[in-house]
Amino acid sequence: MAVLIPIWFYVFSSLTYVLAAVVGNLLTYFAFKLYNFTGKREQKFLAYAMGFITLGFIILSAANVYGYFNFQHCFPVCQFDVTDPNYTLVIKAGNYAYYFTSLIGYILLSMTYLKSIKIDKFFGIMPLNIAVFVQTLNNGFLYPFDNLVFQLFHLIAIVILAYINFNTITNYLVLKTKNSFPVMLGFLFIGSYHFLMALTPFKPIIFAAAHLSLLAGLVSLLWMLVQVNRRG
């Protein structure tokens, strides 16, 4: 099944990715600041997680902005493999790189809440991760884009985010603070973004709903940053 993207929404989805990259950069900056301050392993995982997720959104937004300006119309909906070869190549490479970095980011974020794992062990298996990525990328270019990787990515992201959501919800229920609420909300919206994205082959409007959910998640996290950095 093809991923159904409404043409009218293309500019909005590209802008959402750009906003995600901006918010991600801010989160990464503050997470590294937190890590430099405390030097604790949990904060180290958080900082690297934010860094990888942000890198994914930077790549995705760059590919989408390129795609937007080189867009070849295909009606009534656009499939990735019916446009010009360069467009397909850039979008594919951008998406695969986004899947890869995002999953690393989400895994690192979930490790933030796992007490006994050290970051060195995670990076120890990096050569294996890269080998799998290169092989997947290779297959992606060799065979027609059948969205299997697309849906697989979103399904894995849902599973990892369920664990992250469990921790952020528990944190909010225990602390009930102004700052833990937007974090909980932010990750719930990001989780629902992945859930809706996995359903995009069914109806184009789901693609729009997914991006609105991502936008809501980003606004929540931005709201948290504003609250955290207020004076006093």
Place this chain on the structure above:
Amino acid sequence: MQVLADILRVIQREGGTAKPTHILYKANLSHKLLKTHLNLLMEKGFVEQKQYGDKTYYSVTEKGVAFISEYRKIERLSSAFGLPI
């Protein structure tokens, strides 16, 4: 780090200047530990020792105030994610 921030906050709550006995009592520290931490805070330039007659006081410097403000932000960010500081 937490202890240092606590000491600075105690002094700030006392109006910016406090006697060591007040800090000792409110920060719930032993005399030996307080002395070590106060020396560290003075080394970093976060507090300064003042002498009024035969009594010793400790004041939070501007650098110390900036540290407390920064530490508060760090605390908020860490607790937002449910992480220990």
